[in-house]
Amino acid sequence: MSEILLIVAGLFLPLFPLSMVFNGLFNRLGNRSLRIALLLVWPQIGLAIAYSVGIEIPIWIICWALLTAILYGFRALVLREVSLWASFMATSVWAVLWLAIGVNDASLSELVFFALGISVPVVLLLLLSGELETRFGAAYTGLYNGLAQALPRLCWLIVVVVLAIIATPLFPAFSALMTAMLNIADDSFVLALMLAVAWFIWGWAGARLIQGLLIGSDSKVSAADMSAGRAWSYVAVLAVLIISGVSMLGGLA
């Protein structure tokens, strides 16, 4: 019974191919607010189910989660649509939550905190992709090169948000990664290595997205940059994320 419940949880803490449900749903939802709600709520349901089972997560699920993380990170490498990239990366990074369940008797509230720390940067990217869509009608890499010169403020935010998603140190996703790494390194070096590989791929995917949007010769973009006030609101959220990430790192010590 408990294993069936865990598989049900795998729908929400996406395990491939169950993960296709989330990504299909995410693509179908045209409304940005609904997409944001989905990003924030979906993994929490999975966590609640997995936590309620109350057993140690079997190694085959850990393996499955890691393969899912690698698969979605790998598939995100070539994605050009920013919102799709965000949903694939969310799928990939959420898989790490499976590895954090059960570590050091982590409470559900701690796990919720972890999940939020991973989801919020993805939400921010979705909002920033909305800014691009407002200005250009679409948020695609390679569609309008060299945004860095035309919209420096918006681009700076995109860069930092992408860094937060790909588990750069000090952001919560990195703390979650380290927690997961500590949890599985005891069981198997191969699993720890798989997690490290997933982290490596996230970095690659993130750098490719940044390059596709920001780099290039003179852009013919004439749109206005994001207002300073609006930018500061993003900076405030990012600052909170960093503070959370640092406090989570402290929890490891």
Place this chain on the structure above:
Amino acid sequence: MEQLVILLLTLPLLAGLVNQLFSKTLGYGAAKLSVSAAVVTFGVALLLLAKIFSSDDTAQVALMDGWGILLADPLSSLMAVLITGISLIVRIYSVRYMVEEAGYGRFFMLLDFMTASLLLMVTSGDLITLVVAWHFVGVVLYFLLGFDTKSPVASRYALWTLITYRIGDMALVLAAVLLYHAFGTWSLAEIFAEITANPGQHHYFGMAVEEAVGLLLALAAFARSAQLFLHTWLPYTMDGPSPVSALMHAGIVNAGGFLINRFAPIFVQTESVMHLLFAMGLVTAIIGSVLMLTQNDIKKALGYSTMGQMGFMIMECGVGAFSLAIYHLIAHGLFKGTLFLGAGSVINEARQHDGVPKQDLYTFVVERRTAKRRQPWLVMAGITLAVPIIILFMAHWLVAQDFFQKQGAIVLLFFGWITGAQLLFNTYRMDVQNVWRLVGMIIFSFALVILGYVLISHAFDVFLYPDPAFRTEIYSAAHIDVFWFDVLVVLTTAIIVAGWVFTYYSDTNRLKVGERFNHLWISFYALVSREFYLSDLYAWLTRALLKASARLNVLLRWR
């Protein structure tokens, strides 16, 4: 001392933040702010070094509970002086060099963050802080290399660098996690104390933790210091601004040597890792130097030269000469930084003048014009072989009489001898007015270099590793079976002497030998000029992976 360490990190960080937040208001003042902060930081680093040098004391300060530990010890203070010194010079150089570039303030902000990350890395007293700082160095370098956002080429090679660095990051994170599992603490001081007191107590899947961690740390060092197979980013990152190249080659790429020194208490407990360091360093040094010789682009040649030097640095660690590696990285940092900062002027000069010096050295080395009248070869051969070894023995005997009991020292001595002999061997047929004067000058210079090198490296040894027993332990960890050591020395000598004989023979019978080996030589040259096809292989592999990713997405309908 604690306040000095905190100040050391805070100054560049604050300068970076102010530059980021007020870049528009500051305008060109960003450079002034950055340079001023760099001057003060350099002063603080010097003060810290002087304090540690005079008191023989170390200090650590914890900013967080259980992590965020900053360390003020001989290694961190020495590295801090190097980092702050080079970054100060780079900043001063950049004030005018970058003035016409868009994003002037952003450039200085990135330099400030890079300095802060490097300083955090060298002062890290725990594994979490080290991992964070190590990773940040890679991230900031990515943005510095891709500073020109209009250049897809610069951005492409910045990505190569990031990816290679990420491989090293993975290894370091895994090493950190294994150490935490074994010792239950992130603190480096506590881990090292435990390892020194009870070596070989912890195992990980049948392997001693020290061995497993040593291997992972070696991989992290290889990625950061451009060792073979992880080197392809280094010569290609020349599209970034020259000051960044200088900073990268003079400071950042040396991190491998620093990492090995920082974890010296772990490396002395390993069995095979030191040999791996030696082998990898040696191969990288040879291949880097060979590739450097075939480049016609000055900056790319400098890039491969750095690869070769990094090979030497890792090799020095592999023979147990840890502190020599630190001396090497400082010396290399200073001369390579100078070369990069001067490269632009040289290129500019070369566009106006052919730059061919009408000197004996040029006509001899490039045009291969040798002297018509030669000195007796037996006398010259005697000088060639005997003089360097006498100088080396004398210099080493001055600092330590038991020097020759250490295999690592013998290896370094051997390399020194080969270098000196090679120099004399190459120049005795030069067409100069007074050949004895030339030989005398060479011997004098060689003696000066060796004496300086030996004395300074000995001073570094005593400063960085004050405990003589630990110094002996490092050399012992690099030992191999005496029989195999002797076999390797004899074999290497035979290969080198055979090379000399072959060179002499092919010079005197140029036509016959040349014809016989011409096609082999051309094939080898083609291979080297394509850089052993490694970059092509990686590019092909990347394309294949991206193609596979795209196919997978189509197959799964983007879900």
